[in-house]
Amino acid sequence: MIDPRSEALYQETILDHYRRPRNKGELPGANARATVTNPTCGDEIGVEAIVEGGMIRDVRFTGQGCSIAQASASMMTDVVRGATVGAARRTGEALRRLLAGEPVTRDALGELLAFEAVARYPARVGCALMPWRALDRALQTSGNPAP
Amino acid sequence: MRERFPLLAANPGLHYLDSAATSQKPRVVLDAMREYYERDNANPHRGAYALSVRATDCYHEARAKVAKFAGLADADCLVFTRGTTESLNLVASAWGRANVRAGDEIVVTAMDHHANFVPWQQLAREKGALFRIAPITHDGQVDLDALGGMLGARTRIVAFPHVSNALGTVNPVRAIATLVRERCDALVVCDGAQGAPHLPVGFDDLGVDFYAFSGHKMCGPMGIGALLGRRAILERMPPYQMGGDMIEVVGDEETTWNVLPHKFEAGTPNVADAVGLGAAVDFLEGIGMDAVLAHERALVAVADERLRGLDGVTVHGPAAAMRSGVASFTVAGIHPHDLATILDERGVCIRAGHHCAQPLMRRLDVAATARASFYVYNDESDVEALVSGVREAQRIFDGHVARG
Structure with a gap:
């Protein structure tokens, strides 16, 4: 007997990215990188990217953490690879709005809508956003202004 | 027992298994605080009118009760603080700054809470002293041989916990204090945040110089705690904070200090919370601290057995008989935060994280653990809810059909 709320949170998409994370590991040649830690639990997500001409050519992540943070990092790398810096930031902002319960264009989120149930768990919203904070910080270090 | 705690009633x-973080409060504590405010409230130590005298009496009575509870005969050697963290910072600031020199050594353990770790680490940095961390054994106890080997002529402070907040390990306080006395002339500081709520303290027989604890972990209110010290050391020690109540005579150029304990209690004291803590120790003494520990150990023994019966579950620390009511565990493939979320939906409150003990987590080679902690109001139905929640998490995460 599975609790229906837990099931909504731990959707198969999230569990799949947690069990088989995409784009995990260091990225040789990265020119943008940042690490964000969650001081309350000690979890850590690092993001490394190659940014050229305002475009995220490649991106990978490192670190350990809960399923929400790991799946979010994995999905994020899928979503932003090949995107412009500006588009990546807009997607991150859309996810933040979704989890804060603010109005948002759902179409902009695609696969990331899997995290919608996280909004009901205030203690876990930070887990889902941690990789995006790391990406945002990494992009600030790349020296490539948003187009 | 649950009906004596309004929140639980x-x-x-609700299966509240996070008492190592903070305990729930019995009605008698809440009533005592309300009665103080409704009947006796004034600023104490002013004495110009009867109401202030009553407030003063309430405060002194609370101090006497808490001192007796902790086995301290000389109640003036109990300083009320905001809690364990402030108590330990008081010693590090007041005694440490006055007595630690460059080249001295400060020893803590790898199982100390950040509150009994960071103040000493920073004091050592400030003074150019050597900060040393005594290792723990593989089953989460202080390695007494290694600790003994670290003590010498330059050791000025040895700090350690009575009970580990992350593992529940009960340390042999008397044996450690004796070891320190044999090897060096160091100040012995014991963090009792997880000791005083769960077992008899007996300060005067412990052999330590300072002992600190918090009221809110022992059925008392948040915002009150205690520092117990030896009179000779407290009298030689400079004050911690300056202000009202802690002075004797304030001249234009110089000030003399009030007697113990007031010298270390600057400003208007927290009378209502002290009264609440006094009611809390009455409540605990009504049960008996030996009975409190026995109750916790019985529950944690069942929890250990049931959790260890599940595939992929590791319970950290020594055997249940050597712990207080803490079960710190990890489940293969499931992060403690995910576990806590799934348990939360079943009304089970546990702590997930590093438990303010990152040096310990590094040595256990885990990023975080799940911690269930038991107290006087818990029973076996709480263990059942915990275990069934862990099985549920395993079903969600890997379709495991767990045993047990």
Whole structure:
């Protein structure tokens, strides 16, 4: 007997990215990188990217953490690879709005809508956003202004 | 027992297993605080009118009760603080700054809470002293041989916990204090945040110089705690904070200090919370601290057995008989935060994280653990809810059909 709320949170998409994370590991040649830690639990997500001409050519992540943070990092790398810096930031902002319960264009989120149930768990919203904070910080270090 | 705690009585489905973080409060504590405010409230130590005298009496009575509870005969050697963290910072600031020199050594253990770790680490940095961390054994106890080997002529402070907040390990306080006395002339500081709520303290027989604890972990209110010290050391020690109540005579150029304990209690004291803590120790003494420990150990023994019966579950620390009511565990493939979320939906409150003990987590080679901690109001139905929640998490995460 599975609790229906837990099931909504731990959707198969999230569990799949947690069990088989995409784009995990260091990225040789990265020119943008940042690490964000969650001081309350000690979890850590690092993001490394190659940014050229305002475009995220490649991106990978490192670190350990809960399923929400790991799946979010994995999905994020899928979503932003090949995107412009500006588009990546807009997607991150859309996810933040979704989890804060603010109005948002759902179409902009695609696969990331899997995290919608996280909004009901205030203690876990930070887990889902941690990789995006790391990406945002990494992009600030790349020296490539948003187009 | 649950009906004596209004929050638990109002939430019959709640399995509160985070008492190592903070305990729930019995009605007698809440009533005592309300009665103080409704009947006796004034600024104490002013004495110009009867109401202030009553407030003063309430405060002194609370001090006497708490001192007796902790086995301290000389109640003036109990300083009320905001809690363990402030108590330890008081010693590090007041005694440490006055007595630690460059080249001295400060020893803590790898199982100390950040509150009994960071103040000493920073004091050592400030003074150019050597900061040393005594290792723990593979089953989460202080390695006494290694600790003994670290003590010498330059050791000025040895700090350690009575009970580990992350593992529940009960340390042999008397044996450690004796070891320190044999090897060096160091100040012995014991963090009792997880000791005083769960077992008899007996300060005067412990052999330590300072002992600190918090009221809110032992059925008392938040915002009150205690520092117990030896009179000779407290009298030689400079004050911690300056202000009202802690002075004797304030001249234009110089000030003399009030007697113990007031010298270390600057400003208007926290009378209502002290009264609440006094009621809390009455409540605990009504049960008996030996009985409190026995109750916790019985529950944690069942929890250990049931959790270890599940595939992929590791319970950290020594055997249940050597712990207080803490079960710190990890489940293969499931992060403690995910576990806590799934348990939360079943009304089970546990702590997930590093438990303010990152040096310990590094040595256990885990990023975080799940911690269930038991107290006087818990029973086997809480263990059942915990275990069934862990099985549920395993079903969600890997379709495991767990045994047990």
